[in-house]
Amino acid sequence: MSRRFLSLIQTIRSGISAQQFTNQVVSAKCLYYGISPFHTCSNLLQKENTKKQGEEHAKDEQRENHDDSSDNKDQQRQEQDQDKDTQFGNESESKGSKTGFNFSLVPVDDFSRVENKTKIAFHDAIDIYKRRTPPTGTEHIAFIYAALKHMKEFGVHKDLQTYKALIDVLPKGKYVPRSMFQSEYYFHPREQQCIVDLLEQMEDNAVIPDWEMETMLVNIFGRRGYPVRRYWRMMYWMPKFKNLSPWPLPSPVPEDTLELAKLAIKRIMTVDHQSEITVFQTKDVENSIDDTWIVSGQSPVQRKLLENHPVNKPIYVEGGFRIYLREMPMLYFILRAEPDRNRKIPVRDDYKADNVSQLNFPYIATAGASADDDIVNKPTVHEQEDGTFFAVCATGTSSKDSLLSWIRCLEKHGNPKLGKVSVLFTFKSPIGATVSIEDENEGQKSVDQEKPPIES
Amino acid sequence: MQCYKCYHLLSPTSMKNVLRLPLAQSLSCIKYSPAGPIVPSVIVLNSRSYIYEPDKKGKGYPYQKDVWPEFFKLENYRGIWPFIVKESKNAWEEFKDHWRNDPIMDYRHNEVDIWWRFRTEKDLEKWVVTTDSDLAVGRSEASLTISPQGYALFSGKISTDFPQDGIIKRSGFANLGSLPAMKSFGRETAYDWTLYTHLVMRVRGDGRSYMINMHLKNTADAWWFDIYHFILFTRGGPYWQTSKIPLSKFFLGSKGRIQDSQFPPPLERIMKLSFTIGEGTQSGPFSLEIQYIGLTHDDTHREETAYEMYQVPVFLVAH
Numbered sequence: 187m188s189r190r191f192l193s194l195i196q197t198i199r200s201g202i203s204a205q206q207f208t209n210q211v212v213s214a215k216c217l218y219y220g221i222s223p224f225h226t227c228s229n230l231l232q233k234e235n236t237k238k239q240g241e242e243h244a245k246d247e248q249r250e251n252h253d254d255s256s257d258n259k260d261q262q263r264q265e266q267d268q269d270k271d272t273q274f275g276n277e278s279e280s281k282g283s284k285t286g287f288n289f290s291l292v293p294v295d296d297f298s299r300v301e302n303k304t305k306i307a308f309h310d311a312i313d314i315y316k317r318r319t320p321p322t323g324t325e326h327i328a329f330i331y332a333a334l335k336h337m338k339e340f341g342v343h344k345d346l347q348t349y350k351a352l353i354d355v356l357p358k359g360k361y362v363p364r365s366m367f368q369s370e371y372y373f374h375p376r377e378q379q380c381i382v383d384l385l386e387q388m389e390d391n392a393v394i395p396d397w398e399m400e401t402m403l404v405n406i407f408g409r410r411g412y413p414v415r416r417y418w419r420m421m422y423w424m425p426k427f428k429n430l431s432p433w434p435l436p437s438p439v440p441e442d443t444l445e446l447a448k449l450a451i452k453r454i455m456t457v458d459h460q461s462e463i464t465v466f467q468t469k470d471v472e473n474s475i476d477d478t479w480i481v482s483g484q485s486p487v488q489r490k491l492l493e494n495h496p497v498n499k500p501i502y503v504e505g506g507f508r509i510y511l512r513e514m515p516m517l518y519f520i521l522r523a524e525p526d527r528n529r530k531i532p533v534r535d536d537y538k539a540d541n542v543s544q545l546n547f548p549y550i551a552t553a554g555a556s557a558d559d560d561i562v563n564k565p566t567v568h569e570q571e572d573g574t575f576f577a578v579c580a581t582g583t584s585s586k587d588s589l590l591s592w593i594r595c596l597e598k599h600g601n602p603k604l605g606k607v608s609v610l611f612t613f614k615s616p617i618g619a620t621v622s623i624e625d626e627n628e629g630q631k632s633v634d635q636e637k638p639p640i641e642s
Numbered sequence: 643m644q645c646y647k648c649y650h651l652l653s654p655t656s657m658k659n660v661l662r663l664p665l666a667q668s669l670s671c672i673k674y675s676p677a678g679p680i681v682p683s684v685i686v687l688n689s690r691s692y693i694y695e696p697d698k699k700g701k702g703y704p705y706q707k708d709v710w711p712e713f714f715k716l717e718n719y720r721g722i723w724p725f726i727v728k729e730s731k732n733a734w735e736e737f738k739d740h741w742r743n744d745p746i747m748d749y750r751h752n753e754v755d756i757w758w759r760f761r762t763e764k765d766l767e768k769w770v771v772t773t774d775s776d777l778a779v780g781r782s783e784a785s786l787t788i789s790p791q792g793y794a795l796f797s798g799k800i801s802t803d804f805p806q807d808g809i810i811k812r813s814g815f816a817n818l819g820s821l822p823a824m825k826s827f828g829r830e831t832a833y834d835w836t837l838y839t840h841l842v843m844r845v846r847g848d849g850r851s852y853m854i855n856m857h858l859k860n861t862a863d864a865w866w867f868d869i870y871h872f873i874l875f876t877r878g879g880p881y882w883q884t885s886k887i888p889l890s891k892f893f894l895g896s897k898g899r900i901q902d903s904q905f906p907p908p909l910e911r912i913m914k915l916s917f918t919i920g921e922g923t924q925s926g927p928f929s930l931e932i933q934y935i936g937l938t939h940d941d942t943h944r945e946e947t948a949y950e951m952y953q954v955p956v957f958l959v960a961h
Contacts, residue, residue: 288762423900427873431851433877448899449879450849454879457879507880508846509849509879522880578880616791640802
């Protein structure tokens with residue numbers, strides 16, 4: 187049984203006459219854009235209705251819509267549906283009655299008019315569209331393209347369920363090729379390309395499809411449809427790349443800054459498996475101005491290095507440096523000392539190593555080879571050529587005060603040396619460019635706002 | 643005006659851009675090809691796939707048809723003598739190398755042969771930075787400089803803005819590519835990496851991922867755009883990292899699309915290496931410091947390609 191009949195029966199069951207059903211079709215026109223025969227038809231219908239019913243029509247419709255939804259849906263859903271119906275219905279009606287026919291090529295899609303942009307609202311829009319639109323013509327494509335465009339606003343661009351609901355808009359069986367030639371020559375190209383684009387958007391947002399989607403696509407396009415093939419390719423490659431990163435992150439990355447900071451510091455400190463991540467609160471520190479958190483990462487090796495650090499050499503707090511967790515930037519600060527230039531470095535004379543004539547046989551000590559010179563402690567991973575790193579942190583405010591609190595916290599937690607060594611706070615660093623929290627915010631804005639004209 | 647393949651609308655103003663842009667090919671606005679998954683970090687342009695490819699740099703680049711008038715103009719030969727002298731010296735070195743005949747006889751386990759070192763400005767001259775703003779399809783900026791430590795610093799700002807001409811779907815990338823392998827007098831050649839198994843790099847990134855591309859020296863136009871890709875993940879933070887990436891993990895793509903039929907990378911004809919950053923969502927600054935890029939031979943690594951080589955149904959995938 188076709189969807190049209192189903193929806194008709196649905197509406198009749200819920201106590202609405204056929205005349206009112208056509209009204210609902212009219213108000214659903216806001217969900218697709220562009221010129222289509224159906225669009226113009228709905229405008230005509232609307233004109234007739236306005237003639238018949240006059241001004242009272244708009245007032246009545248709210249009540250009718252309310253009746254329609256009350257039987258089928260639960261309380262929360264009902265409210266959403268009602269809100270949206272009224273929004274879509276009234277606005278589009280008023281616009282239609284003013285302008286009449288509209289042949290402009292400006293997209294008219296009313297996803298942008300929804301005030302409460304939630305997942306439920308988006309799904310309701312799809313439901314309304316499916317309920318009111320006959321499965322003929324090419325309106326589905328316009329609807330799906332409009333929906334794809336607005337998914338990010340509704341926060342559903344990473345939601346598999348929504349993509350599946352969009353695919354479900356297409357009628358089943360209609361686009362399945364029935365002959366060899368139809369199959370070979372891209373049967374119903376617009377529909378196929380539309381779903382290929384949908385799959386591409388899924389891929390861009392790193393949404394891996396599931397097996398139910400295969401069944402849906404096969405029911406719509408047949409086993410040789412291009413969207414089905416693309417689906418198979420996605421199911422081959424995307425799981426392969428999903429866990430490729432040696433520093434895995436949750437998907438999606440949390441929006442909470444504290445959780446992000448924990449992830450960032452943990453990621454930086456993967457160089458040393460002994461390292462510990464601690465969360466300090468600045469209110470525990472005396473005389474602190476800010477009330478925020480500090481995520482600090484330090485390993486026992488670093489604590490030992492700090493303990494052996496000479497008192498007369500200063501230690502620097504530097505930053506903030508930027509680290510990205512996928513698309514989310516995070517600022518971090520380091521506790522660094524200048525590298526020890528006098529450190530004994532094992533001399534590796536390549537010429538000597540390759541020279542077979544002067545082989546050093548350890549059991550017979552040869553003259554001139556002093557073993558003491560060659561044996562030095564291997565530098566730890568924290569003693570890099572651009573400095574010795576004692577700790578890493580990220581704070582809630584990235585302010586100087588919070589960094590001072592960090593040093594106090596570190597001193598309390600196993601680094602008494604910090605009380606004796608002079609600690610300098612510099613917002614410049616020899617190891618790279620630094621950014622302040624204001625720069626970070628402005629940078630984000632400027633990337634979005636600066637739009638100089640492009641000259642080709 | 644409407645795209646002839648889909649519902650996207652092209653306004654008269656955007657049509658002007660379309661005609662002015664060298665990359666515009668036709669009036670359709672989305673890629674009319676049911677191709678495979680897109681590799682992240684490429685601009686997606688509208689271009690139908692044809693068998694004939696006019697230019698190695700890709701369709702849409704200004705392609706000069708009349709070269710003979712330029713050939714006979716004397717002013718084009720003004721700076722030729724320093725070039726000839728320099729290239730003659732190179733040719734002489736090649737000649738000596740050829741007769742010295744001293745290839746690497748022993749690829750020792752895990753010994754890194756450094757292919758590109760980044761210490762001086764001269765080392766940076768072997769690399770080229772390209773962004774989408776160079777092609778007038780975006781606003782990203784990037785540069786390659788010497789970092790405070792004296793290594794290469796590939797940094798800039800990715801912007802995902804793009805001209806709304808109905809042709810470009812998304813943009814925002816920066817690319818760092820080595821010069822193609824050249825013999826004297828600008829003759830093309832290729833590196834032979836057959837006996838290496840891993841790519842080794844010492845880098846310090848900012849947590850972003852970069853795509854490593856191995857460009858091949860291919861003669862026929864159908865294979866010009868075959869590139870082997872893999873991802874370079876960076877940790878982020880103040881510590882350097884050494885990435886050792888098996889060459890067998892590289893997967894085949896053409897024009898940014900992963901191909902259905904995979905093959906082991908033909909390591910005997912690697913033309914150049916490049917790094918790309920840019921994804922639709924990652925707008926903002928980036929930085930990648932590189933100490934060296936080298937190759938190594940790992941005795942324990944026997945894999946030719948990491949991807950399945952089984953037969954697939956005929957006519958269902960690209961064959």
